[in-house]
Amino acid sequence: MLFLISFFQLVLLVQSLEPFVYDVNFAGAIGDGESDDTEAFKNAWYVVCSSYVSSGIFRVPHGQKFLLQPLTFNGECRSKNITFQIDGILIAPSDPSSWKCKDTNCNNWITFQHFDGLIIQGTGSLHGQGRKWWQMGCIQNKVGFAILDSKNVHISGLTSVDSDDCIEIGDGSKYININRIFCGPGRGISIGSLGKNGRKETVEYVTISRANFYTTENGVRIKTWQGGHGYARHIRFERLSFNRVTRPIIIDQYGCPPHQRCNNHSTAVEISNILYNDLRGTTNSEIAVEISCSESVPCKNIRMKDIQLNYGINGEIYYGHPKSHCSNVVQSWDEGNVYPNVPCLTN
Template identity: 30%
Template structure:
């Protein structure tokens, strides 16, 4: 019996010792957590930066603009490291300069795969003009859930900072700019500068420094996703893409007052394979503007207005060559705008605009609803030139609604020497917003066809092709 008691007591002591050792090991494992591990938080699924657009481009671009492209997009088990800017010293009180904290968070996130720079909600962060550059590891996310703001106007802008841009994303691949927050431009004091249009006495424009910063610029980057943010009150352009390839923009809200000067919503140039989807743009200039060097662009499900509509151009300034091709604009609403669907070029340019499709467009009180202007000029001193950017293969289908009667609803002013060709009109019905008089369209040296009876009838569109075209269109070089 004594032997049995001894064995049982030994077993109990051994069990207690082992349990105590295991507890100490567990405690030590959770007591020593490095500062680096604190910043490497796991990204919750609810703030995943990956969004699938409601529609995918009909074409197959060389670098897909669909954000589901790439191995990480569909891998929901992939973990991401969050670098919260408040962990790097950002205050977020709407007054303190948090630029250094954002730069430090960016530098850390750039070095890891699927890194996230997080500007959390319930904070207002102010940063000065900054370039966030790469190359970085793939899957980088810049996520704004709070408010990210510029300094408050020209007087608060650091003298050493560029007055032409605020945030620049440079040389990045497979990066997302997203979040549930707001990007605030504090543009009012820039718009009120006396050098801005109609701000001087009696509507004049006064001399003096007049540079105003574009708000967000992507430069020399690829495979980009921009989604879900509210971007407002930019001093100048809200968002620019230059020298990029493979861009998806989805579910953006862009807001500035109707009379804010030069506040284009989205501007792209020298950029290919672009999809712009399901967004709302209310601003003082072009809703979306497409500059030279753009190809394979789809704009689908966007509401514009008030604005200056959707513009291709201006192209060919200072006798330059411009090439734009394969642009699809569909399922669009344009309201209370100075222009609707516009293509504008300067005299003396070269190159071509081709493969343009406008389809399923609803107009509400739009001036210059459908316009091609190859005599674009900002002053009265522009000379007549014989060369021009060649426009061909432009289609308008199912364009309906009302127009502002101050201008004809359809205006095709093509170059004297280089005609516009292969313009196609189908199911175009535009009626006056006020009154009953339907204005006649205007055409000059424009060739094409009405596939259906349009309202108003476009009797001025010429059939066939001009005999002199081959002589004046030497080589577009596109």
């Protein structure tokens, strides 16, 4: 009898350790690429977030397309171990006039904020459908995934097409790991912008690895606003591939609103301890590496190792020698072969 009770308790324990899986179709998602599935995703998230489970899985199934308006997923949940399993296709509204948002994150399509422990993975893709935004010359296009005020976030295996930034890592983010991402067309992966309107904003301990960029405007970018405070530090870019990317590597501490002339400031978001390791591919512009740092708060401890960026299209290398631009960098160096040469780095 004692054995039977113990065995029954063990079965209950094993069952309780199984992750709670909730499919967006359970919440009424249609998945035909035309019906608006935003409310179904919100309802599915409410179920996962409010469940008394040790771990939860928010599942987007393979073989379906889900049209979504801007969404914010807030990580203040009962379960602290949540996985977004994205195997289907997420589609943004194709026309700027059909963009519906009353949220504070309206410049982002899908936002994840206030998480401590989050996995985003799968074989699915995000289609930002940003071409009409670009054709209209919109000043503020829409970011695909935005990570805000979160830590211990892992993103892997996804494809992002036709978004502004494929992924944007914003203020309050740390211990972020992104790998096996395909990005493009679009504007690459960005850290920032940080420090707008003089704010103190921070990002640290970020690793971006094994990502592929195709015809993006930027590859990997760190951007801060003039006059800001805070820091972007301990960031690693490793094993990245570029195909016809205009600016594969960018650090820009001179952020300024479009079509405005900004005065120089004596304060800036500090940028330090940045590693670029094993970055290869082609650029279609004259400047492949652009590092523009503040005179008053220069970038420091920038390290480049084994960089090979040629001028070419679709993997074919053509005659021409891409260049670099680099200013106000201290205590930094290069290792191995770095091409194009970045003169402000010392061996």
